[in-house]
Amino acid sequence: MDLKLKLELLPEATWKHNLRLRLTPYKWQKLSKYINSENNYTCEICGAVKSEHFKKFDCHEVWKFDENEKTQKLVRLQTLCFLCHNVKHFGYAGSQDWIDKDTLIQHFLLINQVSREIFDQHLSESEKQWNYRNSIVWDIQFQEILEKYKNITILKREEREIHLKMIVNHIINNPKDTNLDIIKKFSNITGIKKITHDAFYILLVEKKY
Numbered sequence: 485m486d487l488k489l490k491l492e493l494l495p496e497a498t499w500k501h502n503l504r505l506r507l508t509p510y511k512w513q514k515l516s517k518y519i520n521s522e523n524n525y526t527c528e529i530c531g532a533v534k535s536e537h538f539k540k541f542d543c544h545e546v547w548k549f550d551e552n553e554k555t556q557k558l559v560r561l562q563t564l565c566f567l568c569h570n571v572k573h574f575g576y577a578g579s580q581d582w583i584d585k586d587t588l589i590q591h592f593l594l595i596n597q598v599s600r601e602i603f604d605q606h607l608s609e610s611e612k613q614w615n616y617r618n619s620i621v622w623d624i625q626f627q628e629i630l631e632k633y634k635n636i637t638i639l640k641r642e643e644r645e646i647h648l649k650m651i652v653n654h655i656i657n658n659p660k661d662t663n664l665d666i667i668k669k670f671s672n673i674t675g676i677k678k679i680t681h682d683a684f685y686i687l688l689v690e691k692k693y
């Protein structure tokens with residue numbers, strides 16, 4: 485069955501060998517904000533978007549396993565909402581106290597539009613695969629992704645402040661513009677092709693425009 489949202493149980497021995505822990509907390513935060521901003525804070529699986537009431541978005545590491553070569557390769561970074569992300573890490577998330585297993589199961593059923601039996605079957609297959617993968621010593625590879633994002637530029641706080649002022653002036657002078665108009669013009673004003681949605685949300689949500 486082709487499921488939209490699947491569990492991704494990572495081998496136990498590689499839990500601590502991810503990109504997040506490889507970078508400093510500051511760098512990881514910057515990188516994940518960059519990825520989420522590039523993806524307009526939209527969950528790639530369920531389509532949830534960031535709003536005043538729904539702010540929790542994560543950057544998920546997508547791994548590709550080659551059982552013959554025994555390689556576990558980081559292939560990309562993905563924006564996921566808090567619920568989809570925790571369903572993917574069901575084994576780990578379910579053992580923590582920040583969310584209960586039933587909430588995750590309900591989200592899985594809703595997004596995949598399947599019955600509880602399908603979830604149980606998928607869980608049991610994932611656990612079987614997890615047990616098998618636990619028996620392998622993996623060669624973990626991040627290099628491609630590290631290379632890909634080594635040159636990302638992230639706005640400094642002062643630059644962001646300047647951009648915010650530009651948008652405020654723009655809104656004052658163009659009261660009839662829609663949010664989309666403002667986003668487009670903001671891009672022209674600043675010369676930034678990809679808009680930092682962070683800045684935009686701060687303006688709209690915190691400053692109540």
Ligand SMILES: [Zn+2]
Binds near residue numbers: 531565
């Ligand atoms: Zn989602």
